[in-house]
Amino acid sequence: MKTIEVDEELYRYIASNTRHIGESASDILRRLLKLDEQLASVRRQPAPPVATAQGIHKILEQGELARQEAAIDRFMLILSELYKENPAAFAQASDIKGRKRIYFSDSEESLLAAGNTTKPKAIADSPYWVITNTNTGRKRNIVAQLMAAMGYSHGLIEQVCQSI
Amino acid sequence: MKTIEVDEELYRYIASNTRHIGESASDILRRLLKLDEQLASVRRQPAPPVATAQGIHKILEQGELARQEAAIDRFMLILSELYKENPAAFAQASDIKGRKRIYFSDSEESLLAAGNTTKPKAIADSPYWVITNTNTGRKRNIVAQLMAAMGYSHGLIEQVCQSI
DNA sequence: GAACGGATCGGGGGGATATTTC
DNA sequence: ACGAAATATCCCCCCGATCCGT
The missing domain is CATH 1.20.1380.10 (Replication modulator SeqA, C-terminal DNA-binding domain)
Incomplete structure (x- = not known):
């Protein structure tokens, strides 16, 4: 983990994009910057077909x-x-x-x-x-x-x- | 100024987007996030036509x-x-x-x-x-x-x- | 952080209900 | 004084993680 400085306004902007409690600044920025684009698009998708069990x-x-x-x-x-x-x-x-x-x-x-x-x-x-x-x-x-x-x-x- | 923690990879990504020496992390992030444009567009209050819902x-x-x-x-x-x-x-x-x-x-x-x-x-x-x-x-x-x-x-x- | 499994108990969140206000 | 609406107390249940037993 590295530490960086951000100004007030930017800090509030980042905070306002929290998806759930405990989400880290890294996670939020990664989403906003679309760093993991391909992974993100795969997640969240269709209902899992029931496995054969x-x-x-x-x-x-x-x-x-x-x-x-x-x-x-x-x-x-x-x-x-x-x-x-x-x-x-x-x-x-x-x-x-x-x-x-x-x-x-x-x-x-x-x-x-x-x-x-x-x-x-x-x-x-x-x-x-x-x-x-x-x-x-x-x-x-x-x-x-x-x-x-x-x-x-x-x-x-x-x-x-x-x-x- | 606030400090936030970012992971290694994200840190390197931000650093790699430096435009000129001495540019601060805040400046880089603001550019990447297009923060100033976004804030401006929100302030502009583009008349609330009922959204598409x-x-x-x-x-x-x-x-x-x-x-x-x-x-x-x-x-x-x-x-x-x-x-x-x-x-x-x-x-x-x-x-x-x-x-x-x-x-x-x-x-x-x-x-x-x-x-x-x-x-x-x-x-x-x-x-x-x-x-x-x-x-x-x-x-x-x-x-x-x-x-x-x-x-x-x-x-x-x-x-x-x-x-x- | 190094033994490990997990029951027990403290703490906190959700929100119905008692209370207050108009 | 009565009903309706709004507030916030408080109870129950869920979650966490300490700590006890093995």
């Missing part, structure tokens, strides 16, 4: 999920499977966040920056990281939000969360 | 509104969209107020000063703030008043308020 069914049915001792292992396994099943949908859905923490990111640092002791972990077979310092209820919650945004059915979501 | 229709139809969990999120999204659709009309319409509270302002302080615990929030992509400590009925009310003053049709106003 084969991988999810597989870990549910052949007990791979149940075999995990701790909630966090089940949590991480599910996330990894969700990513593999539909990377594009996962990418779109993964911008869910809490009141101040960001839940997913492609970098450990940004997760650390958005909260204290968030204990980020890398999601296996994916470029993503998740926050991990949460109780089990919230882990269920995060999975439910993610799956909903990815287009999975309510029933399957319930089933998966049940088993965390 | 494209943005409003968009968030209504493609479910972005419905996707918001809480009433306040829908409220804030609508206001942001209304501003973007017609900044000049918004500016003129936004002086609506209650018995003692001011509803909109370009500063948090003035909203705080005009009432107790008004819980002001910044409107995304705009220089405005709104009061937030109201029940849902009043939120509808505020949106209705604002849209009416901006010249939207009764039908569309009803539709939008319904969905808050």
Whole structure:
């Protein structure tokens, strides 16, 4: 991170273009300057086609999920499977966040920056990281939000969360 | 002068756009953002012909509104969209107020000063703030008043308020 | 920042409802 | 004094992250 000086008016202009709380000056400027043009146009787009959910069914049915001792292992396994099943949908859905923490990111640092002791972990077979310092209820919650945004059915979501 | 933090890449991008030695970061950003032109165009007040209402229709139809969990999120999204659709009309319409509270302002302080615990929030992509400590009925009310003053049709106003 | 999982509890936001004002 | 409208208190629930147990 570098520090630069900007005049009052420019500062207010930048601040007025905040999209959501906690958005950094860098993020805002990048958007305004269209620095990541191609990425931006890909995001935000059409509804994710519901995945086949084969991988999810597989870990549910052949007990791979149940075999995990701790909630966090089940949590991480599910996330990894969700990513593999539909990377594009996962990418779109993964911008869910809490009141101040960001839940997913492609970098450990940004997760650390958005909260204290968030204990980020890398999601296996994916470029993503998740926050991990949460109780089990919230882990269920995060999975439910993610799956909903990815287009999975309510029933399957319930089933998966049940088993965390 | 205020200082902001920017990431490495952005910093290099800004530096690479120096026109002459000694040019300040502020100057470069102002040029890149075309800030002076933009401010001028806002000040020019280009008569508020009823906007096309494209943005409003968009968030209504493609479910972005419905996707918001809480009433306040829908409220804030609508206001942001209304501003973007017609900044000049918004500016003129936004002086609506209650018995003692001011509803909109370009500063948090003035909203705080005009009432107790008004819980002001910044409107995304705009220089405005709104009061937030109201029940849902009043939120509808505020949106209705604002849209009416901006010249939207009764039908569309009803539709939008319904969905808050 | 290094053990780690995650329950528990403090803090804060949303907004219905009680209260106040006209 | 009564009703309607506006205010803002206050309760509930959600989120964060400390800290306890393993």
